Amino acid sequence: MRLNAATDRGTERGISAAPRTGPVRRSVLGRYTLALLLAVAVLADGGTLSASGANLPVHKQAPEFVRVGLDHKKIDLNAYRGKVVLLDFWATWCAPCQVEMPSFVAWQKKYGPQGLQVIGISLDDDAALARGAYGKLKLNYPVAMGDAKLGDLYGGVYGLPTTFLIDRHGEIQAEYRGEANLDEIERKMQSLLRSR
Amino acid sequence: MKRNCIAQSSRAIGLAAIMALFFVFGFAQSQAQYTPLTGPGSAYSVPQAQLIQPDALNRLLQAKGTGKPLLLQVGSRLLFDEGHIAGSVYVGAAAQADGLQQLQNMAAKLPKTKFIVLYCGCCPWNHCPNVGPAYNQLHSMGFTDVKVLYLPNNLGDDWAAKGYALERGH
CATH class of the missing domain: 1.20.5 (Single alpha-helices involved in coiled-coils or other helix-helix interfaces)
Structure with missing residues (x-):
């Protein structure tokens, strides 16, 4: 995620300065170098490397899906248009998922009135395990069982946890894989909640 | 004062x-x-010398001739269906008794010198509940040539994103 941001900023600066020559051009080269160094620095940071893959669906429209939740109610992603959606792929065997989920519960309570909707997708092989966790963790947001097809729709969910932030217009704005920084997710979510 | x-x-x-x-x-x-999983059942219980890196395994799989390992996925069935290393076989989640039993049953039919590579990639290495029990099971059965694929984050980031071959489905 931070790699993309750094690279994008570098590219924007480069385009605006491209026609210039002489010392200014050298300065542009310097900026490219700086962007490259920033990118390398971010790559060296294991926590954010995972969010910088080439096949991520970030800045694309979130693939539509309709599922029946563990509470037997329909979960239609399209119905949440106008809200910021935190889409969490998790499983009961995934320890980092269990660490994150209490925060998602707290965020749903705190930011729900501002337009946040958390949706959980369990990738457990056995729905009974997900149902057990649903009650044990007192999840206050809808959860459906996922499958390989849904994972494919979201660019391939080959490991957990994987979390997407979708803006009010239905566009994916961020993807976090592995041990994400929860503060970073919250800050991004707050920023999306402020946008209309 | x-x-x-x-x-x-x-x-x-x-x-x-x-x-x-x-x-x-x-x-x-x-x-x-994020407290790492430690102890006898964790991924850290696999000796460093028994780890194989993704690029090394990929080279091995791409090479012509014999000497290729039996690749066993010991994690989630659903994740296996979505994508697994080409040619690998699903065994079961080794963190669960059923999965471990399936591994034992499968291994019982193999010679102890069989070259086996285990992998999971369900979640970050320091939280993987499966590769440790799977390795320890084979080790205790007397297998002498078992490696575990080191996937620091997951199969997507550490294998698929590098362009190494994945298969879908069962």
């Missing part, structure tokens, strides 16, 4: 104690977020 000295010392000790509390509390908080 002496009283002043004692007061200053007390303040210094108090300040140091407060700083220590901040340090310990902050450290504990950061550790509380």
Whole structure:
């Protein structure tokens, strides 16, 4: 995620300065170098490397899906248009998922009135395990069982946890894989909640 | 004079104690977020010498001739269906008794010198509940040539994103 941001900023600066020559051009080269160094620095940071893959669906429209939740109610992603959606792929065997989920519960309570909707997708092989966790963790947001097809729709969910932030217009704005920084997710979510 | 000295010392000790509390509390908080899985069943129980890196395994799989390992996925069935290393076989989640039993049943039919590579990639290495029990099971059965694929984050980031071959489905 931070790699993309750094690279994008570098590219924007480069385009605006491209026609210039002489010392200014050298300065542009310097900026490219700086962007490259920033990118390398971010790559060296294991926590954010995972969010910088080439096949991520970030800045694309979130693939539509309709599922029946563990509470037997329909979960239609399209119905949440106008809200910021935190889409969490998790499983009961995934320890980092269990660490994150209490925060998602707290965020749903705190930011729900501002337009946040958390949706959980369990990738457990056995729905009974997900149902057990649903009650044990007192999840206050809808959860459906996922499958390989849904994972494919979201660019391939080959490991957990994987979390997407979708803006009010239905566009994916961020993807976090592995041990994400929860503060970073919250800050991004707050920023999306402020946008209309 | 002496009283002043004692007061200053007390303040210094108090300040140091407060700083220590901040340090310990902050450290504990950061550790509380993602506590790595440790102990006999963790991925860390696999000896370093028995790990194989993704690029090394990929080279091995791409090479012509014999000497290719039997690749066993010992994690989630659903993730296996979505994508698994080409040619690998699903065994079962080794963190669960059923999965471990399936591994034992499968391995019982193999020669102890069989070259086997185990992998999971369900979640970050320091949280993987499967590869440790799977490796320990084969080791205790007397298998002498077992490696575990080291996937620091997951199969997507450490295998698929590098362009190495994945298959879908059962």
